[in-house]
Amino acid sequence: MKSISVFNNKGGVGKSTLTHHLGCALGEIGVKTLMIDLDPQSNLSLFSLTEEQIEQIWKDEDSFVEDFESAKSSITPEEFTKLHSSPRSVHYILKPVEDGQSDEEELPPPIEVGENLALIPGRLTLHMFENKVAKQWSEAFLGEPQALRTITAIRQLCKKYQEKFGFQVVLIDTSPSLGLLNKVIISNSDAFIIPCAPDMFSDYGVKNIGNALSVWRREFGTMYSMLSDLKRINLRTGFVKLLGYTIYNAKKRGDARNDLKIAKAHQNWAQKLPDTITSFVPEECYSFLGDEEIKTSIGANSIIHGHGTMPTMSQKYKLPMWKVPDFPELGDDKGTISGNRDDYESTQERYHEYARDVLNRLDRVVD
DSSP states (O other), X not given: OEEEEEOOSSSSSSHXXXXXXXXXXXXXXXXXXXXXXXXXXXXXXXXXXXXXXXXXXXXXXXXXXXXXXXXXXXXXXXXXHHHHTSOXXXXXXXXXXXXXXXXXXXXXXXXXXXXXXXXXXXXXXGHHHHHHHHHHHHHHHTTOHHHHHHHTHHHHHHHHHHHHHOOSEEEEEOOSOOSHHHHHHHHTSSEEEEEEOSSHHHHHHHHHHHHHHHHHHHHHHHHHHHSOTTTTTTSOSSOOEEEEEEEOSBOBOTTOOSTTOBOHHHHXXXXXXXXXXXXXXXXXXXXXXXXXXXXXXXXXXXXXXXXXXXXXXXXXXXXXXXXXXXXXXXXXXXXXXXXXXXXXHHHHHHHHHHHHHHHHHHTTOOO
């Protein structure tokens, strides 16, 4: 099992759209994939579930997110088994760790959302888990067991779901924050991807990421060196690896003279991104890649062009873009979607190509 975080310090770059469609593509090419929504905004969850489904999941577990042990003791064992054996949010699953309670022996099942694809939905209350990480961060350097359990909880969650359900890849959607929650998510992932719009804001976002990674690497390196072999067992041996960047939502121009066939203004920023990455991201994160790979958007130009309104329809009908035209109940959208069927369906092979490049890079990542 390998875990991949999808992250950029800049919001609005299509992070959740990319994560969802990468997950669908990986599943379709035969890779059993789990998506975990660790962005409190829960946009990834909205790509696969209706608002009513998410609301019901949250409503049923509200009291547990407030106080897990009290909520569990207030109902019968049979009632708890029924609740716990149905899909639950990621915050519910992390709550025993947050409260300092023992882990439950059984794992709530993820939600099957596609071929070889499942989801653990997000929850708006994840700031509570981040607050607990903040309180216990300094104690982790001293080897305090509960602190170490807290900061490695997400990595352990990935491993447990792999062991029980056989997932080969775990995709983690994150918020744009450089706070403590993302520090422990990304630093304890095997790899991460940076989706970038071809603009100034993404370029500066990459600079911020690079500066943060330098600090996080030093901190986790110090922590690792201070702990005994027994206490460091759940920490990643090396630091997280960068699979590369993905240019997303660039304006396509058939008459463009550049290889990416995008507008000149977007090309100007796109060609700056590789230098920004190699200048600011620690070399340890990408040294396993070839010189040309780190300079090339993952999947080359397979998914760089803007998708227009297609992601909106994807979210509306809870399907990857390429499956939307065949949805039997398109209603008033049928005419518009049918008229653009080729555009929708052509995204499938492009995302499959993208997924294969992700796997090629991921195969070279070792702990």
